[in-house]
Amino acid sequence: MSNPATLAATVAGADAIAAELGGPSGPRPRVTFSRRNIILYGTLIFAAIYYLIPLYVMVVTSLKGMPEIRLGNIFSPPIEITFEPWVKAWATACTGLNCDGLSRGFWNSVRITVPSVVLSIAIASVNGYALANWRFKGADLFFTILIFGAFIPYQVMIYPIVIMLREIGLYGSLTGLVIVHSIFGMPILTLLFRNYFSSLPEELFKAARVDGAGFWGIYLRIMLPMSLPIFVVAVILQVTGIWNDFLFGVVYTRPDTYPMTVQLNNIVNSTQGVKEYNVNMAATIITGLVPLAIYFISGKLFVRGIAAGAVKG
Amino acid sequence: MSAATRPSKLFKNLNAKIASIPMILTALCVFVGGTTWTVVYSFTDSKLLPRLRFVGIEQYERLWASQRWIVSIENLAIYGILSLVFSLVIGFLLAALLDQKIRFEDTFRTIFLYPFALSFIVTGLVWQWILNPQFGVQGIVRGLGWESFSFDPLYNADIVIYGIMIAGLWQGTGLVMCLMLAGLRGIDEDIWKAARVDGIPMWKTYLFIVIPMMRPVFITTLVIIASGIVKLYDLVVAQTGGGPGNASEVPAKYVYEFMFRAQNLGQGFAASTMMLLTVAIIVVPWAYLEFGRRR
């Protein structure tokens, strides 16, 4: 069409083209309120409401006074905001004779969670690495057993583990509890790590072997630096699981090291006449703050890590 | 050219084996050992403390004659199947919606995921409250003037298990969504282009092309959801305590209560053995095919 002569010669047909030219041109217009968008965002918002209602109820209730709660509507916002329940849940709620609320268990929870998370992830990542890259004979059998272990209800294992811990003399100690958490975190974490490491290019592993790096050398120097996403996932899963754990915390430790969830249980379950719903809710939120914070901070990395750990089977 | 002495098979990949000792110990001592121990003691009449006084299959006879155990099994079957299906469907739908290059994706994703950070105990308590007929949803709708409105799943023996499922899904679908979203992000963009050029409707592309490609994600998800379902306990305890009556009893609770409340370890072990047996029948051959024979 660059030739003016050609253009002139086709003048007869230009009308038709002009009509065409008047048609769609440039970027396709985007309709903000297209039917598709309404359905899409409508569904998402509807779902979001379902997911948010409990949080809303928890927060709203924790800010009300007891008389207001008795009046009824759990969804109505507080008429008079009070932080009393929060203070009480944290500092003065009683369980038995101890009236220092959740504050008592907070540091215990930290002391339990940190080493448990570190150890369980260390073990599981090495497992996953050994399973993905070194495949020694019988490894698959152990892995299958491990997956089977993921399905064993914890309650069933309480007794055998009490006996084992007693035999190795770790019953009642923090070390014992850390080991228990590592054991029960192992199946799912190993699965994720194994999937992740098998998704890394195998040639990298081969190159490192040719370069003379051994089992640990490859793990520490090559694999670990590439594994941030899956470590984020593992940390999130473990912090959540261990922080929220009640059963192991209470069975395998002693009162001076009880985690926060034990206090939560005590506050929620020791009712004094009428249940103090506001205090219960405040206590619930306070207990959940640590895992929640971790989620909010690392949201994007979580999906990326999951992508790496779950996509390749 | 003399051949070097062949290193012993045992020492091949020695470091890998040493590093796997915790895993091997856990697998053998805890999972195999603990399971065997449980099975052995299920044939005894152990009460508060484990004792090796064998009584044959008496515990099993009693287990299967127990109305409560039957209810527990039925509940787990209903809950298991439905929550598996709904988790996968809802999780996938939400992920598919989030994958439409929408705005505020991060916000939505965080909203769907945050319940997973909360324990089952907390989940149970909150939903127990929301579903309470007096001041929960039912009360509020009635307060708005619809007097005959009835929604009290936790207090109605026929539907209580669905009430528990509402809470269970609330807590767990976020993770499923995340897994699915991750899977969708791993699908080659070209697949979408090809489907678009070929004029294949979106739902068909998802159903017949994308989902089959996401098989590994579904498997990981399945393991995670299913292992959670079998262990279902805290949620029921926090939400209904097994009630009304025994309408929301589940096997894990049966096991726990017979072991510790009824102080009849033998019975608790017999129930756990049945659970483990079911799991083993389903999981072991499948896991072996899925993970063991990979090359």
Next chain:
Amino acid sequence: MTSVLVRDVSLNFGTVEVLKALNLDVPEGEFLVLLGPSGCGKSTLLNCIAGLLDVSAGQIFIKNKNVTWEEPKDRGIGMVFQSYALYPQMTVKGNLSFGLKNAGVAKDEIEKRIARTSEILQIGPLLERKPSQLSGGQRQRVAIGRALVRDVDVFLFDEPLSNLDAKLRSELRVEIKRLHQRLANTMIYVTHDQIEAMTLADRIAVMKGGVIQQLDAPQAIYNRPVNRFVAGFLGSPAMNFLDGELAAGPSFKIGATAVPLARYTFDGSASRIGPAVLGIRPEHIAFGDAAKASPFSQQVEVELVEPMGSDTLVWTRLGSQNLSFRVEAEKPLTVGDKVLIGFDPARASIFDSTAGNRI
């Protein structure tokens, strides 16, 4: 002197036999190419030589030392991978020095070797960069450098150029060849690209189904392929295969047409009567006047023309079978033209129609 010797090596994955009692003898300084389609076992063989896979049976010697059970690092090899396999979190320098550090080489020696390697490969300016900041060609150069810096006797290349675009591929191909001329090390190179094989190799081992089909100099393989598979795999555009019948004379009958085989050198003593396949490369078919001088010629009709720049591939039919031949680009042929073609049976290959072996 033998540099790499593979003796009766087999490898099974479960019940699948990937390598079948394979033998290979690579003299020092040779550039050997393992060529074959995917799944033929060529990469597996290379991995076995590197020690990354354990053999099921047989032995591997490198520099007269039995290394069958040695770790890769102790075999005196360097390896370059298709996906480069650069450690993403390390700089180029870190990548180059990783193996040396593991081997406990002294610091100044490491510096010296890196300096020499980066000079050879001209990657000096890239030393402080991370792999993600490099282009594909640069990455592969670093990957080669990583093998080079180890100062070993044997280099193993596992399809090193497959991930590059055509232009870069041919550039690096030349560079690898120069490298080999300069270093004179033994190099074993795996590829499925027959042009790479032809251009680089001192000898080519064509593999299929875990077995070496033919091991010879490139030209020999090109001219006298031992079987139909080798014949078809080498050469681009591919060799023409014509079904027909060997008859007394000797001659090869394609329908009514008979090709006299007086000038053809038969292999061995296989039956020279009965169904067979005649293979002739497109570039060996003469056209027009030149065809008249050929021992065999035939009038054919042009069906399709594929201009390729330097020359043109013309498709026609001999009897009912497709046949292509090459003409200079200047010859203006159009569809429907009737032309005379011919070839010298001495340049053809005749194969058994069932087993595909050369007759």
Next chain:
Amino acid sequence: MRFGFYRAALAASVAFCVSAPASATDLEVTHWWTSGGEAAAVAEFAKAFDATGNKWVDGAIAGSGDTARPIMISRITGGDPMGATQFNHGRQAEELVQEGLMRDLTDLATKEEWAKLINPPTLLQNCTLDGKIYCVPVNIHSWQWIWLSNKAFADAGVPVPTNWDEFVAAAPALEKAGKVPLALGKQAWQESGALNVLMAAIVGPETFLKVYKDKDETVAAGADIAKVFKAADDARKMAVNSNVQNWNEATAMVINGQAGGQIMGDWAQGEFQVAGQVAGKDYTCLPGLGLNAVIATGGDAFYFPKVDNADISAAQETLAHVMLSPETQVAFNLKKGSLPVRGDVDLTAANDCMKKGLEILAAGKTMQWTDELISPDTTQQMNDLMAEFFSTPTITPEDAQKRFAEIIAKAD
């Protein structure tokens, strides 16, 4: 050898400490008393124990004995026992004692002449195995009470009933006034407890014992017990609108006049007390449901796991002593709403209801309760049955009784 040396050294130091006020030893005590009244009561123990120069380390685990017991048992069998722990006396700790995990208190008991102090003697019998004493009973709890809200009946315009039959008759009036006639927490132990209370009240202790002690299934399937199940059916109907789980929430319904009454043990009294209500004025209590004023002498007891530490052993003895001392008994039981285990204490401070209980006790009208008679296993089966019965209106009293008789036939 070194070990022996330590033993000797420890023994010496103990001997040294006995005369001087005991050196401060931390003693961990686990229990499941966490509700308002309970916590106040247990504080009395702690106060008295701390006064001896030792330190009470509180290991409260909320959520009733079912949550706490597995933890206690695990701790003891896991070889990391607490200093002292609560159990309901009766058969819960039987096996732990048999395994030799619990401390033998016979010496102390003989020295302090528990046999003379403790009334009724069945309490000490329950702590005895093979002639040795293993626990310290601290209170008497009786299940056989119904607690009535005077306000609720006033609102309904009917007089406060004086026995179960009147209560049943008053139910329609209560319902008309928008009240829940019977408050009943939807937990199995409360439901089966109610059944047992009805049984003891309606058919009397003798038949009750035939069922639970002799495990006589023909009696369990007989006409007398049929009356009991008929009454349970009434209770079920009256409690249809009772939407609470915990016992003290049900008690709260009685306290604030939402419900007419609740069948619950005497521990409910602590809740009335915490709420500042006065027996006779705000609420009425009917022992034995006003039909059969007999009380069971179940209750709580403390066990002392065997420990190797002499300091802790000494502290255990101190605690056992403190728990039975008259002052502590009074202070504790007043708060707890239970009856003291010794007859020689002054309970002038006791309220109406407690006095009723004391009178019955003094008259010797006591009976054994299910904790002592049937194993926890059988109790669990009972609980399961009653949970099903109370939540499933379609189960007829006849069906339930049939299944009850089957459980009794197999009971141990």
